[in-house]
Structures are given as C-alpha cells and as structure tokens.
Amino acid sequence: MGATSEQQYGFYNDTKHGWFWYENPPLEQEEQANTPLPPIKEPRIIPSLDSYSIDELWNMYPDDFQELLNVLQKKAVQTPSEQSILEYLTMQDIARRKALAYTNATMYVTQKYGELFNVNHVYPTAGPGVTARVSMQNDEIVQTINRAGNDHALIFFVSPGCGFCEKQAGILSYFVDKYGWQIKTVDISRNINSAARFNITITPTLLLIKKGQNNYMPVASGVIAMTELERKLYRAIRLLQGNTREDTFLMYDFQKGSAFDPTSILNKGEQPWKSSD
Known part of the structure; x- marks a missing residue:
C-alpha cells in the first residue's frame, strides 16, 4: 500500500508541467522552433542566343529585348569568351539597326503628314x-x-x-x-x-x-x-x-491652328493614325 502511494505521488508530481501549471516551455526549444530555414538559392539560368532566331530578336518587345541585352552584357563581362562577346555585340548591332529603322520611319511619317508634325511653315530654321x-x-x-x-x-x-x-x-x-x-x-x-x-x-x-x-x-x-x-x-x-x-x-x-498651337488638334476631330481605306 505504501509503495502504491509513493508511485501515485510521484506520478502526479511528474505530470504537473505545461501551460496549465503556468510553466513556459524551455527557451532553447522555442528558439529552435522559430529559427527560419536558410533560403534555397536556385541556380542562375544564363540565356544564350542559340535559343532565338534573328526574327525573334528583331520583333521582341523592347523591355524584353533590353532585359536580354543586359543579361548578355553581364555574361560577357563574367566570361569574356569569344562566344559570349559575340552574342552581346550581336544584340548591340540589332539595337542599333532597330534605332536606325525607327529614325527612318519617323522621318517618312513626318514628311508624309507634314501638316500635322512639320513646324517649318510657322517656325522655319533656314x-x-x-x-x-x-x-x-x-x-x-x-x-x-x-x-x-x-x-x-x-x-x-x-x-x-x-x-x-x-x-x-x-x-x-x-x-x-x-x-x-x-x-x-x-x-x-x-x-x-x-x-x-x-x-x-x-x-x-x-x-x-x-x-x-x-x-x-x-x-x-x-x-x-x-x-x-x-x-x-x-x-x-x-x-x-x-x-x-x-x-x-x-x-x-x-x-x-498650326503645329505650334498645342490644342489645335482637339478642334480638328481627326484620328490621323486610322487608315482612310
């Protein structure tokens, strides 16, 4: 009977732990549980021009083209090999040609629609x-x-x-x-x-x-x-x-009423970018 009482007394003493008994868990366990895991660094994917055709590069959206150009520039700096530098200079050449095409097209449009964009008749430079x-x-x-x-x-x-x-x-x-x-x-x-x-x-x-x-x-x-x-x-x-x-x-x-009149375009009611066909 005495042994049984001692066993019961020890059992109740051992179970008096936890929040119900106003006891916080060990600090080390709490810190270990809250320690974030180190982020997993994914391998960097370095693009190559082998994945693109000239037509795809030529018609690429400017933001995407600029992003690819920047990455290839960093690739050429990191690994200045013949191939990486050739890819970067190819992108530079396409950008130059695209800028030239834009300039030519702009001059064509301003000459064709001179009444809209040409200011020489009210502000000549000759x-x-x-x-x-x-x-x-x-x-x-x-x-x-x-x-x-x-x-x-x-x-x-x-x-x-x-x-x-x-x-x-x-x-x-x-x-x-x-x-x-x-x-x-x-x-x-x-x-x-x-x-x-x-x-x-x-x-x-x-x-x-x-x-x-x-x-x-x-x-x-x-x-x-x-x-x-x-x-x-x-x-x-x-x-x-x-x-x-x-x-x-x-x-x-x-x-x-000329191109030097900022709001004159509002009075014409025209949409010059729409085809007249």
Missing part, C-alpha cells in the same frame, strides 16, 4: 525663313503694345537705394518714348499697402494692369532689357485680353 519669322513676331508685338496703350498701364515698383531700379528706369524711358504708355512709379517703402496688395517683395518689379479690371499680370522682376520687356508685355496683354491661355502663352497669333 536663314530667310528665320528673318521673316522674327519680322512677323516683332510686328505683332509692336502692334499689340500700341493698341493696348489706351486701356493698359504699367506699375513700376521701386525702393530707396535700389541701383537696379535706376537702370530699369532708364530702359523704361526708352519704352515710353517708343509707345507713349503711362507708367506709375510706386515706392514700396512709402506705399506699403500697394506693395502688400500686389505681393511685391522684390524691386524693381513691373506689373501690368487693365482699366476696368481687377486682374493684373506681373511682367518682370529685376532688370529686364527692352526686347525682353516687349515680349513679356505682349504675352501679358494678350492674357488679360483673353486672347491666350496658360497652355498657349508663348504662341503668336500667326501660329494659331
């Missing part, structure tokens, strides 16, 4: 054409500024001790002699409200205003030459008059 283009631009600028003189004016913001303002004032005197515009000079140190209204922090600054409108357009900050002043003022005038927008800001009137 000597006589450049002279004519510059003359047309200057005429349009001068006419626009002259017509706007009656209902537009410039505000010239200056500050004490501003040497750049003096230089700009000299340029503006030539402008007034040429166009007869009204220019109002504002000292931002004495007219703080005016400077704050137009957010002027730099002098000299030129601002274009239009009679009867609250809108205005900055023309220039800092010293600006006469020719650049005329160009920027021309664009600002057309914007305040509603004759241009942000996406056609640099365009001249004689370029409307």
Whole structure:
C-alpha cells in the first residue's frame, strides 16, 4: 500500500508541467522552433542566343529585348569568351539597326503628314525663313503694345537705394518714348499697402494692369532689357485680353491652328493614325 502511494505521488508530481501549471516551455526549444530555414538559392539560368532566331530578336518587345541585352552584357563581362562577346555585340548591332529603322520611319511619317508634325511653315530654321519669322513676331508685338496703350498701364515698383531700379528706369524711358504708355512709379517703402496688395517683395518689379479690371499680370522682376520687356508685355496683354491661355502663352497669333498651337488638334476631330481605306 505504501509503495502504491509513493508511485501515485510521484506520478502526479511528474505530470504537473505545461501551460496549465503556468510553466513556459524551455527557451532553447522555442528558439529552435522559430529559427527560419536558410533560403534555397536556385541556380542562375544564363540565356544564350542559340535559343532565338534573328526574327525573334528583331520583333521582341523592347523591355524584353533590353532585359536580354543586359543579361548578355553581364555574361560577357563574367566570361569574356569569344562566344559570349559575340552574342552581346550581336544584340548591340540589332539595337542599333532597330534605332536606325525607327529614325527612318519617323522621318517618312513626318514628311508624309507634314501638316500635322512639320513646324517649318510657322517656325522655319533656314536663314530667310528665320528673318521673316522674327519680322512677323516683332510686328505683332509692336502692334499689340500700341493698341493696348489706351486701356493698359504699367506699375513700376521701386525702393530707396535700389541701383537696379535706376537702370530699369532708364530702359523704361526708352519704352515710353517708343509707345507713349503711362507708367506709375510706386515706392514700396512709402506705399506699403500697394506693395502688400500686389505681393511685391522684390524691386524693381513691373506689373501690368487693365482699366476696368481687377486682374493684373506681373511682367518682370529685376532688370529686364527692352526686347525682353516687349515680349513679356505682349504675352501679358494678350492674357488679360483673353486672347491666350496658360497652355498657349508663348504662341503668336500667326501660329494659331498650326503645329505650334498645342490644342489645335482637339478642334480638328481627326484620328490621323486610322487608315482612310
């Protein structure tokens, strides 16, 4: 009976283990169970041009072609044998020929559909054409500024001790002699409200205003030459008059409807890439 009691007592003591008895498992077993297995590195597959025909390489999608080209380049660097270098240079030659074919086809399409893609008729690059283009631009600028003189004016913001303002004032005197515009000079140190209204922090600054409108357009900050002043003022005038927008800001009137008119293609309603057959 005593032996039986001792056996039972030992049995119950041995079974008092585990989570039910608030006992954590051994730490070493837990670490071993959570240790990740090392990744299995698969063998690298090095391609060969023997698996491709010239037609397949020529018609391969550009991303796939570039990927194959890069792999063959690394293969040639890793193993600079005659075969590996020949394969890489072959890919380079195909890429060069494909680029040449693209260039030729592009020149053909732009010449055939010159009314869509050729800008020479509004922006020629040949000597006589450049002279004519510059003359047309200057005429349009001068006419626009002259017509706007009656209902537009410039505000010239200056500050004490501003040497750049003096230089700009000299340029503006030539402008007034040429166009007869009204220019109002504002000292931002004495007219703080005016400077704050137009957010002027730099002098000299030129601002274009239009009679009867609250809108205005900055023309220039800092010293600006006469020719650049005329160009920027021309664009600002057309914007305040509603004759241009942000996406056609640099365009001249004689370029409307041409390839230099960004949105003119939207008004034609055509799909030139579709066959007319």
